[in-house]
Amino acid sequence: MIRAAIVGIGRWGRTLVGAVQGQSTAFRFTAGHTRTPARAVAFCAEHGIALKDSLDAIRADPEIDAIVFATPHSEHGPQVERAAASGKHVFMEKPFTLDRASAARALDAVAQAGVVLGVAYPRRFHPAMKELKARIDDGRLGTIAHCYAEQNGPAGLFMDRTSWRAEASEAPAGGMTAMGVHNLDAMIHLFGRIDEVYATSIRRAVAYDAEDTTSAMFGFANGMSGTLLTALVTAVTYRLAVFGTKGCAELLTPQFDFRFSPTPSAPPTGRNVAAEPEIIQNRGFNTLLAELEAFAAAIRGEAPYPITAEEVLHGVAVFEAIIRSAATRQPVRVGRE
Numbered sequence: 296m297i298r299a300a301i302v303g304i305g306r307w308g309r310t311l312v313g314a315v316q317g318q319s320t321a322f323r324f325t326a327g328h329t330r331t332p333a334r335a336v337a338f339c340a341e342h343g344i345a346l347k348d349s350l351d352a353i354r355a356d357p358e359i360d361a362i363v364f365a366t367p368h369s370e371h372g373p374q375v376e377r378a379a380a381s382g383k384h385v386f387m388e389k390p391f392t393l394d395r396a397s398a399a400r401a402l403d404a405v406a407q408a409g410v411v412l413g414v415a416y417p418r419r420f421h422p423a424m425k426e427l428k429a430r431i432d433d434g435r436l437g438t439i440a441h442c443y444a445e446q447n448g449p450a451g452l453f454m455d456r457t458s459w460r461a462e463a464s465e466a467p468a469g470g471m472t473a474m475g476v477h478n479l480d481a482m483i484h485l486f487g488r489i490d491e492v493y494a495t496s497i498r499r500a501v502a503y504d505a506e507d508t509t510s511a512m513f514g515f516a517n518g519m520s521g522t523l524l525t526a527l528v529t530a531v532t533y534r535l536a537v538f539g540t541k542g543c544a545e546l547l548t549p550q551f552d553f554r555f556s557p558t559p560s561a562p563p564t565g566r567n568v569a570a571e572p573e574i575i576q577n578r579g580f581n582t583l584l585a586e587l588e589a590f591a592a593a594i595r596g597e598a599p600y601p602i603t604a605e606e607v608l609h610g611v612a613v614f615e616a617i618i619r620s621a622a623t624r625q626p627v628r629v630g631r632e
Contacts (some may be wrong), residue, residue: 451527
């Protein structure tokens with residue numbers, strides 16, 4: 296059993312605890328730390344979590360194998376470095392960091408310490424994403440022309456202005472930090488490197504001083520194109536659509552269902568008519584449990600964590616390019632240095 300500490304016991308930290316506590320024989324939260332401990336006393340007592348006074352107390356505890364962070368984005372890089380330096384395995388919420396330079400330093404610290412790093416992109420672990428990846432890799436979708444992705448929600452309409460999430464410095468490019476990076480990681484996972492980005496990010500409806508609607512166009516190293524949308528001021532929607540010469544495969548709201556619509560085998564004799572789609576459902580799959588158990592398996596040496604350091608670094612580099620493109624209103628080449 297991997298014994299972990301949760302650092303950051305707000306809404307999302309509690310969601311992570313609830314997803315695994317008592318449901319896994321491989322991973323358990325035994326300790327925790329938060330900036331507002333009085334608010335977490337009852338929660339920690341309920342879940343058998345020892346509330347610690349500081350991150351340093353967690354780093355010094357030999358009974359803790361790993362640290363899971365659900366903290367403000369700007370703190371991620373230094374937190375990874377500190378945790379790794381103490382020999383603790385590290386699981387970091389997305390986005391890994393907000394710029395490539397800090398990501399590179401954090402990844403170097405992990406490599407030098409020889410600890411395991413997990414990054415929280417839980418959709419990678421869903422059966423529907425695995426089905427999509429398999430069909431791309433074995434050619435069942437044919438030649439891929441384009442990928443379209445969206446992930447939206449209403450969080451910006453209800454955001455407390457005093458929340459750290461409402462600070463533009465913590466949430467550059469609107470919903471990218473909260474939602475958009477999930478689909479960015481999915482695209483890198485499915486199709487590899489992104490070479491060029493052209494993005495816009497605007498404020499349409501939020502009451503605080505930040506952007507709420509961001510869109511980007513991508514040019515991939517393999518020659519295909521992609522587009523991404525994320526908005527914080529609308530209904531909850533998710534779609535990841537891959538357009539290939541043999542058909543269109545989609546992952547869809549509300550339950551991440553897989554849907555495949557085949558390309559016709561002959562030209563139509565009249566108006567185009569869509570074929571009956573194939574639908575695969577995997578309702579109720581616990582992706583948060585899956586990602587933390589994969590982290591535990593990597594710590595035990597059973598299998599590498601499936602998101603590589605190279606993919607993590609490239610994802611941050613593309614994210615940084617989106618921010619720069621939106622600010623300059625110009626296409627930006629993704630850095631490799």
